[in-house]
Each structure stands twice: as structure tokens, then as C-alpha cells.
Amino acid sequence: xxxxxxxxxDHHHDPSTSTGIPNKKLMMWAFLASDCMFFGSLISTHLIYxxxxxxxxxSPVDLFDIELTxxxxxxxxxxSLMMALAVAAIQKGQLVSMRRCLLTTVFFGLIFLGCQVxxxxxxxxxxxxxxxxxxxxxxxxxxxxTHGVHVAIGVLWLCLMYVRSFKRPENPNWLSNQFLHGxxxxxxxxxxLVVSMxxxxxxxxDAAFGAALGEFFAHxxxxxxxxxxxxxxxxxxARPRGAxxxxxxxxxxxxxxxxYWHFVDIVWIIIFxxxxxxxxx
Amino acid sequence: MDTRLPNPExxxxxxxxxxxxxxxxxxxxxxxxEIVIIYLPIAAxxxxxxxxVLSAIxxxxxxxxxxxxxxxxxxxxxxxxIGLILxxxxxxxxxxxFYEDRSEAGGIDAMQSSVPAWERLVG
Numbered sequence: 001x002x003x004x005x006x007x008x009x010d011h012h013h014d015p016s017t018s019t020g021i022p023n024k025k026l027m028m029w030a031f032l033a034s035d036c037m038f039f040g041s042l043i044s045t046h047l048i049y050x051x052x053x054x055x056x057x058x059s060p061v062d063l064f065d066i067e068l069t070x071x072x073x074x075x076x077x078x079x080s081l082m083m084a085l086a087v088a089a090i091q092k093g094q095l096v097s098m099r100r101c102l103l104t105t106v107f108f109g110l111i112f113l114g115c116q117v118x119x120x121x122x123x124x125x126x127x128x129x130x131x132x133x134x135x136x137x138x139x140x141x142x143x144x145x146t147h148g149v150h151v152a153i154g155v156l157w158l159c160l161m162y163v164r165s166f167k168r169p170e171n172p173n174w175l176s177n178q179f180l181h182g183x184x185x186x187x188x189x190x191x192x193l194v195v196s197m198x199x200x201x202x203x204x205x206d207a208a209f210g211a212a213l214g215e216f217f218a219h220x221x222x223x224x225x226x227x228x229x230x231x232x233x234x235x236x237x238a239r240p241r242g243a244x245x246x247x248x249x250x251x252x253x254x255x256x257x258x259x260y261w262h263f264v265d266i267v268w269i270i271i272f273x274x275x276x277x278x279x280x281x
Numbered sequence: 282m283d284t285r286l287p288n289p290e291x292x293x294x295x296x297x298x299x300x301x302x303x304x305x306x307x308x309x310x311x312x313x314x315e316i317v318i319i320y321l322p323i324a325a326x327x328x329x330x331x332x333x334v335l336s337a338i339x340x341x342x343x344x345x346x347x348x349x350x351x352x353x354x355x356x357x358x359x360x361x362x363i364g365l366i367l368x369x370x371x372x373x374x375x376x377x378x379f380y381e382d383r384s385e386a387g388g389i390d391a392m393q394s395s396v397p398a399w400e401r402l403v404g
Contacts, residue, residue: 013354020352029357033364040368044360044375050381070316074309081305084347088297106322255349262348266340280319281328 001152018114028256032263036159039267042146043274044249046139049276057136060279068204073272079108080256080265083158087258092211095165099238102254105261107192109155114196116148118204140275149270150264157257164253165246173186182236186229207260304346311335 014022050060086101120141123129129137163182168174202216203209217224291326315335319327343353 019356020355021356025353025357026360029360033361036364036368037371041313041375047372047376049378064314067288069311075313077305077308078301080308080343080347081301082302085298086351087293088301092294114347129295214313230401259348262343266343269336269339269343272312273332277315277319278329281325 002040022072022252024252024256026208028259030106031095032259035263039146039270040141042143043270046143047274048245049135049139052180054135057134058129059129060136063123063129064276064279065122065204066276066280068115068119068200069255069272070275072112073268075108075111075115076265076268078120079105079112082108082263083258083261085200087255090254090260091251092249095210095244095246096238098254102158102165103234106155106162106189109151109158109261110189113148113155115200116144116151117193118197120145122204128223141198145269147264147267150267154257154261154264156191157201157260161257162255165244165250169243169245181234184233184237185231188234191223191227191230195220195227198223300346308339308342309340372399 013020017023017026019026082105084106087097089095089097090100099180122139129140131138131141162185163175163178165177166174166181168177171177198220199216202219203216204213205212207215315332318331318335321328344361350361
């Protein structure tokens with residue numbers, strides 16, 4: 001029987017544990033508290049070297065593109081909204097809604113990663129800023145790169161959660177049966193990354209908006225068609241076909257992934273201010 | 282009974298949905314304000330203070346609403362804030378230490394000498 005039909009579950013309290021908090025949630029909060037210290041040390045290292053600049057550092061204002069960074073910040077904030085809605089959906093037992101929100105979060109996360117990859121590539125090949133070219137490059141890449149790795153891990157985690165939500169009861173071969181579904185998901189993820197990087201590349205050029213959009217469609221028509229096909233296929237695969245072993249009882253798993261994702265977002269809120277905005281004052 | 286009216290559970294669900302969307306929009310607006318503020322011709326300390334305050338508001342909104350700290354047991358908040366305070370304290374201490382180092386011992390360039398920073402500070 002679906003747990004959604006079994007009645008309402010209190011997702012914030014668990015009377016079976018001594019703290020009254022689900023163990024998975026407690027573990028996640030403890031991990032996030034430790035990760036705060038990790039990022040705290042990276043951010044303070046960057047700020048110390050900015051307060052005490054070494055000769056040879058490039059001017060960050062000449063490097064940064066505040067429009068691109070603001071766009072990626074907005075995307076990450078919206079991904080947090082979708083993640084919160086995914087958690088709310090599964091807490092109500094709305095599986096289809098949760099899957100949609102989860103996939104949207106993943107796509108937003110990939111767009112953010114696309115922006116970051118584009119930014120790094122731009123810095124390295126056009127501005128000559130590498131990990132070893134200056135102290136600024138070292139602290140900047142280590143800090144933002146570590147955050148990017150966290151985002152990538154989050155995307156992978158959410159993808160696994162999405163795949164897990166298709167587990168069939170009493171069917172040990174459910175994962176191999178989902179091979180085509182998984183392949184479509186992987187293809188759509190890669191295509192999203194390719195298309196978003198192509199879009200950013202077109203928009204970052206010197207051309208006007210209309211011309212840039214035309215250039216984007218001219219260069220990215222094939223990935224765009226493939227992405228549209230992959231999304232349609234994903235929708236077909238995601239149609240309900242019998243009972244699945246995933247419901248309201250798994251809300252704590254989705255919430256754990258959600259806590260991690262929101263943490264990545266709050267770290268970016270700090271990085272956006274401390275690394276990017278502060279340079280423009 | 283009028284079935285078109287939402288029951289209390291549905292009403293609660295709709296309210297929470299609107300709350301999340303409202304918070305996300307507020308976060309986007311605050312981000313916009315942050316971007317505008319850095320170009321304003323006002324004193325740097327005012328801009329820095331405003332940026333810190335706005336970032337703190339965004340940070341707290343995400344952890345208390347999106348991360349459900351508002352509805353969870355207080356222990357989760359305490360646990361997370363232990364890490365946060367330790368991280369903030371470490372950052373403040375490091376920044377204070379090296380700010381002092383900059384003003385009194387000649388900056389990071391001087392730190393690269395054979396004498397460790399803490400010895401120069403104590404000395």
C-alpha cells in the first residue's frame with residue numbers, strides 16, 4: 001500500500017529517536033554545520049589575500065562579468081524554490097509533482113554549472129587567470145571551484161533520487177529495466193549543459209540581443225532538437241506504470257538532499273557578496 | 282458541502298506554496314537591490330553594511346523557510362548555528378589577525394619572510 005494513502009506523517013518530528021528528530025535529518029544538519037567551517041576557512045583565505053593584495057594580482061573588476069554572475073545567482077535561487085516545492089510535494093505524497101520539481105532543480109543546477117564552466121574557461125583562455133598565475137587566481141578558483149563541486153554532487157544526488165523514485169516493489173531488476181530511462185536522463189543532462197553554455201557564449205559576445213539569439217539558434221539547433229526530444233522521452237518514461245516503492249515515507253530522503261541543495265545556495269549567497277559584489281565598491 | 286472550497290489541509294498546502302514562491306521572489310528582488318546598490322555614489326561603509334545586512338536576510342530566509350528550520354525542533358537550529366558561529370568566529374579572527382598584520386607588519390609580502398606571522402605579531 002502506498003504510504004501516501006496510509007495517513008499523514010509528521011515530517012518534522014520522530015518520537016522513536018531520543019532527540020525527537022529523524023536521524024537522517026540530524027546527521028545532515030551536523031554535516032552542514034561542519035561544512036560551514038570548511039567554506040568559512042576558504043572564504044576568509046580569499047578575503048585575507050584581497051585585503052592584503054600581492055603584486056601581480058589582476059584587477060577583479062576587469063575580470064568579472066556581473067551580469068553573468070547575477071544571472072547564475074538568480075538561477076540558483078530559483079532552483080532552491082523548486083527544491084523546496086519538491087520536498088513539499090513528496091511530503092504530501094504527490095510523486096509526479098515531486099519528480100517534475102526535482103528535474104527542474106537539476107536543470108537549473110546544470111545551468112548554474114554551465115555558467116561557471118563558461119566563466120572559468122573565459123578567465124583561463126581570454127584573461128590568462130589560472131590557478132597558479134596569481135594569488136587571486138589560486139584563492140578564487142579554490143573557493144568557487146569547491147562550491148561548483150558541491151553543486152555537481154548535488155545534481156548527481158538529485159538525479160539518483162529521481163531514478164530511485166521509479167523503484168518497483170518486489171522487482172530486483174527494476175534498475176536494469178530503467179536503462180533507457182536513465183540513458184535519456186543522462187543525455188538530457190549533458191544536452192542541457194551544452195545548450196546553456198552555447199546560450200551564454202552567444203549572449204556574452206559583442207552582438208546585439210537579436211543577433212546573439214540568431215547566432216545561438218544557428219549554432220545550437222541540433223542540441224536544441226535533441227534536448228527537446230530527450231525531454232519528451234523523459235515525460236513518456238515518467239508516466240505512471242504501476243505501483244512504485246517511493247512515497248510519503250521517503251520524504252526524509254528527499255528532504256536530506258534538499259537540505260544539502262539549499263546549503264549550496266546559502267554558500268553562494270555569501271560568495272556572491274564577498275567575492276563578486278564587494279569588488280565593485 | 283461545497284466541494285469547490287479547499288479543505289483545511291489543501292488550504293494549508295496552498296498557503297505554503299504561496300509562502301515559498303513569495304520568499305523566492307523576495308530573494309530575487311533583494312539580489313537585484315544588491316546589484317544596484319554597488320553602483321550608487323554613496324560612502325563605501327554604507328554599501329558594505331547594506332550588502333552584509335541584505336545577504337544575512339537572504340541567508341536567514343533560506344535556512345528558516347526553505348530548509349524548514351522554522352518548523353523543525355530547536356535542536357536543529359542550535360546544531361547548525363554552532364557550526365555557523367564557529368565558522369563566523371574563525372573568519373572574524375583570521376581577518377582581524379591579518380588586518381593587524383597588514384597595518385603593522387607590512388602585509389602579506391612581509392609574511393612571506395622567514396619569520397612566521399604570529400611571531401612578528403607577538404614580537
